[in-house]
Amino acid sequence: MNTKLHNHPSEQQAMVLEDLSPLARISSFIRSRISDNTTLVWLPAVWNTCGYADILEVKQGEILVAAYPFLDAHLEQLGRDAHRYHLEEATNLDESVIYSSLVRYSTAWDTDHDGNIESGTFLKMILLLPLLKQMGVNILYMLPVTRYSTINLKGDIGSPYAVQSMFELDPNLHDPLLDDMTSITLNDEMSALVAACHLLDIKVTVDFIPRVTARNSDLIRNHPEWVYWIHNEALEGFAPPPIPELDFFEECKPDKLETVYRSGETAAFLAKFSLPPNDLNEELWLQLKHRSQETGEELLHLIEEEMGITTAPAHSDWINDVQPIWTDITFLRLYADNNPLVEHLIKPDQAPYVLFDTIKCNYYPAKKPNRELWDLLIEGLRFNLNTYGIDGFRIDIGHVLPVPLLDEMFDVVKSIKPEALLISEDLFNRNHQKAAAVGYNIMLGSGWNIMTDITKDNLTEYLRELPQLAIHVFACAETADTPRITSRGGVALARMIAVLNGFLPNAIPYITTGFEMNEELPLNCGLGDNTDGADIPRAFFNRMQIDWSKSESMIPLLSELHEFKSLKRNLMDAEKFFVAESPEHVVMYGYMDEEERLICCFNLSGDQAVELSLAPFRNVDAAWKVGIDSHFRQEQLSSAALSANKVKLQPYQAIIFTC
Incomplete structure (x- = not known):
């Protein structure tokens, strides 16, 4: 990490920094083009997190700006924001939020309005980082960024999991705005993104694919x-x-x-x-x-x-x-x-x-054992850590690897990065002890499956097993391999589930890219498919973009969840967690100690309002307050109703109460 970027460099300082890090060299190059007001780009207005003012045109959630001054302003802001953060070696998983990104899709946009979607890039991904921080993200998990095969294509651009080389990056992730920067490589662009993440105390993990390869690998x-x-x-x-x-x-x-x-x-x-x-x-x-x-x-x-x-x-x-x-x-x-x-x-x-x-x-x-192949896979891990400075891996279908190979892989990773994040793809919480014993510290777990067909019984059973887990799991409504939660119940359900997943013990809130914008089209539907095999666009295989121009998004709610949760860290201990008895269609859980109560209430019905009582949880010395309400346009609960411990939940509404 280039700590000197914590102080906004002058042009003279930028020249000195040029040899020190790819991020500094890219920043210096962009600054050298700051007078270029002819390279214009359309970008989502929501990406303008630094309040760049020289906007040439505004149109339906988009802004037209001069590319280089816009980027320079955001890199300046990155340097200023870095003062607020310190990158710790060990990640506190109880305070973490994971953002899963397919870079080519997460920042894809028709920047020149020619009707064609340009690929997302490592450089544009840096623009998203302030939004991720707003939502509390401190782990960026990138789906494969390696060069993939273009034969036997699925869809129109092919799957990033058809890895043709584990030592080369996808050339589409290069940003054309850096074409004239002859000293930069694609590896440098990836390293710059990682360095930018580290400035904001965001760890970076990538997908590593050791069990399969492209058919023309x-x-x-x-x-x-x-x-x-x-x-x-x-x-x-x-x-x-x-x-x-x-x-x-x-x-x-x-x-x-x-x-x-x-x-x-x-x-x-x-x-x-x-x-x-x-x-x-x-x-x-x-x-x-x-x-x-x-x-x-x-x-x-x-x-x-x-x-x-x-x-x-x-x-x-x-x-x-x-x-x-x-x-x-x-x-x-193998x-x-x-x-x-x-x-x-x-x-x-x-x-x-x-x-x-x-x-x-x-x-x-x-x-x-195919020893030479095992050695190559291990070298692939070493290459990623040393070349890009990343912080860990999700091991694709790693639970089927030979145990001796997995042990060797993890030994090498931890020798280079002792506090590495290692994510298992295991699909079920029941395997938590095995995953922890192998050396993983995070696993996918069962949340995706619970959200496939949400019932009170299944959800309650899932909640009750969380405090006993030996490893942190994803708290997720969807993953890159499942349909979108919005396709199962619309935005109201997605918002309710976002709240539900925000306050669970041993579970890390997990945002699949696009979830924050209420996307309905999936990246893939390999798990829990609800499309009956319909031929719909999927970001794993098709050129697609997230609709970043929507007027209403999940970002304010996710930001509010993060801020509220940060105030309740001391209360949110697994030993203080409980699942409460509740009326039909309602799930309630919370945390309680002698001084404070936090009660989370969720109406699983999409068409019936439900009344419930908070009396069993009341701290007699304090009044109930509404901490979070998932509904867009909130109707304020009356103080009289709260005093009487009476609550009415609207369909797919989540409310968190404190006292």
């Missing part, structure tokens, strides 16, 4: 045996075999192996796999590899055309899952052999294959 050129291959004719309709003897969405535990491998369609599925090209025909493989290098032709296409095989699309590790096949990615082959438990269930000449069990190397490790 850069790794194939030198190590085709590191992925799985199938015959071309098997590609159309490729899918794991249905196992009618087992239930829907069933986990492949060891006692299920015999059933899976003896099931009717499993043998035909295994026959679809092929040896890798270098083992199938080494001479032809070398010729194709040389030809690709000489002509620039796509190597995977040459293999498909000349050898009749292709990389196997990836699929879920859950038996009888309805998730569609991931046609743009393939699994990495072991050179098979788990001993399945040796008697497959043919001796079986080609390397993927099935529900082989994906889960945590349950089914083999005897011969």
Whole structure:
């Protein structure tokens, strides 16, 4: 972190700082263009957090500004704001808020009004940081920012999870405003964003993808045996075999192996796999590899055309899952052999294959680790930490990795960053002890599932288990993999759930980018899909933008939640947490000690108002006050009603009371 930016540098100081950090060099470059009033951009008015005054035109939530003076003003403000913060090595997770960003989408905008959405960039992401701080964000979690494949596209631009290189960034995240800055690299632009976050006491974590890679991954050129291959004719309709003897969405535990491998369609599925090209025909493989290098032709296409095989699309590790096949990615082959438990269930000449069990190397490790691949994955972690200065990782489907590999990965991360944030993708709270024992300090958990079909019983059970968790979980209404909460009940439900998630023990409020603007279109719908497979735009695969021009957003409510919560830190202890008995359609929880009460009330009904009493929680020496009300246009509760402990909740209303 460049602490000298805490003092706004003069032009002479900026020249001195130029060699010290990418952020300082970018700031100096932008300042050198401050007289350029011809490079004009349209931007969302809400991004103008520093109150830049030289606005040329205002139009439906947008402003037209000269790009360089506008950026310079915001970087100046960043330097001034930095005085208010200090970056601690250890993150207090009880006081944290996570913002999940897909950078290309979070700051995408049609800046020149030509009808085309320009990609979000690392530079534009810096403009969002003051908004994130307003909402209490102190952890920025970035979905993949690496270079991804542009073949076998899902949607019109493809998935960021189809990682083609873990050591290169997505070139679309470069900002054209820095084109003339010849000394800057894309790595520098990412590092500048991280440094800007650190100035505001925001830790940065990124998605790390160790289990899958793009089907035409850069790794194939030198190590085709590191992925799985199938015959071309098997590609159309490729899918794991249905196992009618087992239930829907069933986990492949060891006692299920015999059933899976003896099931009717499993043998035909295994026959679809092929040896890798270098083992199938080494001479032809070398010729194709040389030809690709000489002509620039796509190597995977040459293999498909000349050898009749292709990389196997990836699929879920859950038996009888309805998730569609991931046609743009393939699994990495972490072991050179098979788990001993399945040796008697497959043919001796079986080609390397993927099935529900082989994906889960945590349950089914083999005897011969692909050591060179493991070392490369570990080097990828080291590269991210040392190159960009980030603070941790979310390990994509890390719960299926071999335990020895995960241990090595975490040892390396913690040797470089002892207080690293390590986020598990595990989907269920019941696995909290296992995730904590492995070394994670945050996990996704069950919140997303509870919000898929909100019922009082499910929500109450979820609330009661939170104080006992050994690890912090996401407190979320939605994730990048689920539909938007607004698509389940509109803005009123989203606001109520935002309040509900703001005050939970061992749970970190989690904002999926776009949630703060009441977005309805999802990033993805892989979990809890409510679209019935509808072909709707999804930010994982399509060029999209958040509607930052809306007149009403969630930002004031999220900011209010953060400010109010900061006043109640001492009360909000897991040992003081309770879930209260409540009327039908209502959930109530809170915190209580001898001096203070905080009662959170939520009407889960979207069409019925509900009356309830606060009398059981009353501190006789104090009057009830309304701390937070989720409704946009609040009707003030009368002092008489509060004195009588009588409360009426409107549909999808949340109110927090204190006394």
